[in-house]
Amino acid sequence: MKLSEARQQFISSWGAFGTHWGINRTMAQIHALLLISPDPLTQDDIMEDLNISRGNVNMNIRELINWGLIERVLLPGERKEYFTAEKDIWKVVKQIVKERKKRELEPMLKLLDQLENVEGDKRDKNVKSFVDVISGIKKLGNQADKTLDTMIKAEETWFVGNLLKMFK
Amino acid sequence: MKLSEARQQFISSWGAFGTHWGINRTMAQIHALLLISPDPLTQDDIMEDLNISRGNVNMNIRELINWGLIERVLLPGERKEYFTAEKDIWKVVKQIVKERKKRELEPMLKLLDQLENVEGDKRDKNVKSFVDVISGIKKLGNQADKTLDTMIKAEETWFVGNLLKMFK
DNA sequence: TTTTATTTTCAAAATATATTGAAAATTCAA
DNA sequence: TTGAATTTTCAATATATTTTGAAAATAAAA
Incomplete structure (x- = not known):
């Protein structure tokens, strides 16, 4: 070509x-x-x-x-x-992650904090179902938030060499 | 509320x-x-x-x-x-990752394989610049592909408990 | 200054995407 | 079968997004 x-x-x-x-x-x-x-x-x-x-x-x-x-x-x-x-793709990826985290993930987590405190009887299945889902998303979201923070600081060499091993 | x-x-x-x-x-x-x-x-x-x-x-x-x-x-x-x-958010996330990997990442990696073999003199800076960027994206993309495969198979408990530690 | 090159803005036009709703197709029960 | 309930399709319409291009603003040179 x-x-x-x-x-x-x-x-x-x-x-x-x-x-x-x-x-x-x-x-x-x-x-x-x-x-x-x-x-x-x-x-x-x-x-x-x-x-x-x-x-x-x-x-x-x-x-x-x-x-x-x-x-x-x-x-x-x-x-x-x-x-x-910027030509270093690892830097590009980290920059995009950083921005999207700030623009999307963080505001979402903030909203979920409010929504979790919905008033109502937990024995009402509608309330329970809502709170359960919100809590689940919050938990995973917070975890992702921390993980991304660490990634943003990481070196590519570190990432490429070690992440895969850790998953195994 | x-x-x-x-x-x-x-x-x-x-x-x-x-x-x-x-x-x-x-x-x-x-x-x-x-x-x-x-x-x-x-x-x-x-x-x-x-x-x-x-x-x-x-x-x-x-x-x-x-x-x-x-x-x-x-x-x-x-x-x-x-x-x-599906209410289990970890399963939801894994499912989305799986689909997007198949729909977006894999076709992109396939294309990059072709583009990397561009004809021309590597001493031409236009060729060199092109190939360097393509190779860089390919390398990171392949790494991400493998990492996501492992993630798709992982349990949430594992993810939440261990991923963060590994990054530190 | 004044002139010229360059960048920025933004209303209007073009394009792309999402939504409607009614007709056609399908499914199930009688 | 037939007929009613339900789902699916898709052309037409509505909405949202992107793009244009010319005018205004800005910056540098004369």
């Missing part, structure tokens, strides 16, 4: 992949493009490569920066802004 | 939560409703509780069954079909 074709394929599947993870297709494609580009790119480069409008590029770049996945770089003597992606 | 209000809140947030995970809002809400219902429900019960159409309920129920998260139950003497959700 030729490089140009392989790049196309990668960008396109990374985009489709993203949509399964609540990430918008174009944002994931821009991320893919920057991942495989050896040098930083400008907004115009991205527009041209992906065939999308300036506004679209601009908005999704901002979002990628918010997620901590890409950053602005200023090249000496150049007027335009350039963008580059 | 009253049970009725707490139920509403839970169903609504579980729905919003789902949208961040590529799951459609209504499907997640139906799942939430069945999770907290002590007894199986019919399509009509769900229609009424969530205020959605028959067709919508029917399609999303089928999807939930495909995901292995709910199942049909036939009550003796009853003509209508009833539905019930």
Whole structure:
């Protein structure tokens, strides 16, 4: 397979992949493009490569920066802004985990704390069923929260070498 | 907080939560409703509780069954079909992991295998950058794949008790 | 300054996704 | 069988999301 074709394929599947993870297709494609580009790119480069409008590029770049996945770089003597992606995939994964934990898991756990204190007779099967499910989710959620915290701090070498052994 | 209000809140947030995970809002809400219902429900019960159409309920129920998260139950003497959700959250999580691994991770790894064999001179920095990123993703992806396999087989007691220790 | 290059914004348009509801298909009981 | 109850389908509609592109804002050079 030729490089140009392989790049196309990668960008396109990374985009489709993203949509399964609540990430918008174009944002994931821009991320893919920057991942495989050896040098930083400008907004115009991205527009041209992906065939999308300036506004679209601009908005999704901002979002990628918010997620901590890409950053602005200023090249000496150049007027335009350039963008580059973190290439170390382990760091990328940890960054995404960190953000999603903050945005999704933590608010959910906070809500469950409130819901667990529902008033009513525990002998009422509706109450019991509700509280049981909420408690179960809370327990597992808290456990996941702690585990992810540790993962965020871990080194890839550690992860790759040891996690599998532990599971066996 | 009253049970009725707490139920509403839970169903609504579980729905919003789902949208961040590529799951459609209504499907997640139906799942939430069945999770907290002590007894199986019919399509009509769900229609009424969530205020959605028959067709919508029917399609999303089928999807939930495909995901292995709910199942049909036939009550003796009853003509209508009833539905019930797996209440053990650890089992639910394992089932979701299993499905997403099959639907998303495995096809992605298969694609990466092909992309890694891109033709071209490795001294070309474009080729090198591409291959390096693909290899990095592959390595981590394969590791995740194995780890998830082990997790799918694990017991919750094991998970809760031991995983955290291992990370420390 | 003023001019030009570049980035940002955001209303309108395009696209994609979810929902409805009524008709068709199926299932069960009489 | 026939007929009523129930489930399924799917074209049409509604809703939500993404994208565009031109105007406004900003930043750098002249």
